Amino acid sequence: MNTPSRLHQWCIAFLPNAPHTRPREWLRAALGASLGFTFATWLCSQFFGLQLAVHFSGPLAASAVLLFAVSSGALAQPWSILGSYLCATLVGVVVGHLLDHSLLGAALAIGLSLLLMCPLRCLHPPGGAIAFCVVFAPMIPGVPNWYPALTVLSAALALLGCALIYNNLTGMRYPRQRTSVTDAHHTDDPSPGERVGIRGTDLDQALDELGAFVDVTREDLELIVKSTERYALRRSMGDIRAGQVMSRDLVCAAPSTSIKQGLHLLRHHHLKALPILDRNQQLVGIVSLSDLVAPLHSRPARRFGLFERKPRPRLGDLMSSPVRCTTVDTHVADLIGVLSDRGLHCLPVLENDKLVGMITQTDLIAALQRDLLAHFD
The missing domain is CATH 3.10.580.10 (CBS-domain)
Structure with missing residues (x-):
């Protein structure tokens, strides 16, 4: 059997894995993202003008994809969008005031926003685009200095409200809730399922050792690991019903x-x-x-x-x-x-x-x- 060359393996790495979602979920997410983006943009245009609403429509569209298509991810949780938009707005206003509305100032605002979002646990990729847009927003004729901040926060709240309503009505629980361990005996002992095998603390240590950002909540990761263990056990036990x-x-x-x-x-x-x-x-x-x-x-x-x-x-x-x-x-x-x-x-x-x-x-x-x-x- 021929071993693939390193060049061949490197090229294969560009190919994506097969998705585990169904076409029905694609349609649900696509409809939700379209409706959420339309409503948030329309609402901002009514209060702050169409020109300013369109100015922030790019990052808003990216947020819509996250909130409706990957609503279970850590990047799409409510605090992620609200915290990131708030951080990016503050950084963009300060940098734009100190360094003027330049490309260098916009790049600095993106970096500073990222540094601020990480410790605040609100990493959200469209937040970087928000910082960029805020730096250049005052260059739009007739736009007051405080309008961009209100536009960004209003858009975030409107999009988040749509995601909360639409996702839950269509069977996708949002936001992701932390799983609570049932303590049937009201003691300090861990549950029988956690006394052997993988525990939640083991996952925390593994994530700390990895040191990189993983776009999955800890609760979902624990659920995936336990489900994998259960399917492996089913395979080893055969067909016992x-x-x-x-x-x-x-x-x-x-x-x-x-x-x-x-x-x-x-x-x-x-x-x-x-x-x-x-x-x-x-x-x-x-x-x-x-x-x-x-x-x-x-x-x-x-x-x-x-x-x-x-x-x-x-x-x-x-x-x-x-x-x-x-x-x-x-x-x-x-x-x-x-x-x-x-x-x-x-x-x-x-x-x-x-x-x-x-x-x-x-x-x-x-x-x-x-x-x-x-x-x-």
């Missing part, structure tokens, strides 16, 4: 079942949760042992020196609804995080919206043990 390891002989209750009967079922069958089915055998809720113990320790309230008689609660009054479920076709690897990090001991398994089984932490451990033994065969 929830339907293969779940319990099929189920112990269920009805909403009208008493607490005493529910506790008896849990103790007799050594269970930690009971699925609740209605008359049509549809899953309507689930009751855990902790749900049933609490009402037994509550004392009746007094009123005028007498005990107030209250109807005894049934399981339907205590059940959790809606229920977190899975399906028979779900891969076992996709259940590890649900049953380890979120405080759940079991998951109802559905097939055609009918309850057909329950998968517990014990079932999951047995599946993992079988996979480990298979690797030693």
Whole structure:
């Protein structure tokens, strides 16, 4: 096999990788960028004149591409556009006043804006173009000195408002929210999924070691790494599905079942949760042992020196609804995080919206043990 020459490898490096987005997302982003840019430019032209609005339309168009096409990137977050536009405006006004409206002053304004955006965590490439435009804005006849600053900030707010509304209405969550770790036991221990493998602190150290700017939020990077680990685990475990390891002989209750009967079922069958089915055998809720113990320790309230008689609660009054479920076709690897990090001991398994089984932490451990033994065969 012939090894590619260094020149050939260097030329291949210019070729882009295949995109992971779909044509539907391209159309969504294109429509949003067009609408956002049109509205922001029109609004600025109404208040500050068409000539000044067009003067800043270049960087505004570039910002529109970022906010609508790559809204999950670190460069496209709200603080990135607002902070960068503000930094570039201040630097452009000061440099333009000290060095006049020259090409050298514009180049200096771009560099200083970049140096200011980095420590303020608001790096946004169109901010450099904003600094350039601000330096030359006072050269437009009839434009007051304070008009460019108001135009830039108004354009940023208008474009950001459009991005917030359009992206969320079209199914793209914006801005990107930080993922919160569920602490089911309210202790200082990390979640079971972070006690082994890659942790968030490992990502921080890797990014610090890289030392270069990466246009992806830390939360998205952590999500990508964990998803990659999950897909790798699915490949190594083969085709083990929830339907293969779940319990099929189920112990269920009805909403009208008493607490005493529910506790008896849990103790007799050594269970930690009971699925609740209605008359049509549809899953309507689930009751855990902790749900049933609490009402037994509550004392009746007094009123005028007498005990107030209250109807005894049934399981339907205590059940959790809606229920977190899975399906028979779900891969076992996709259940590890649900049953380890979120405080759940079991998951109802559905097939055609009918309850057909329950998968517990014990079932999951047995599946993992079988996979480990298979690797030693």
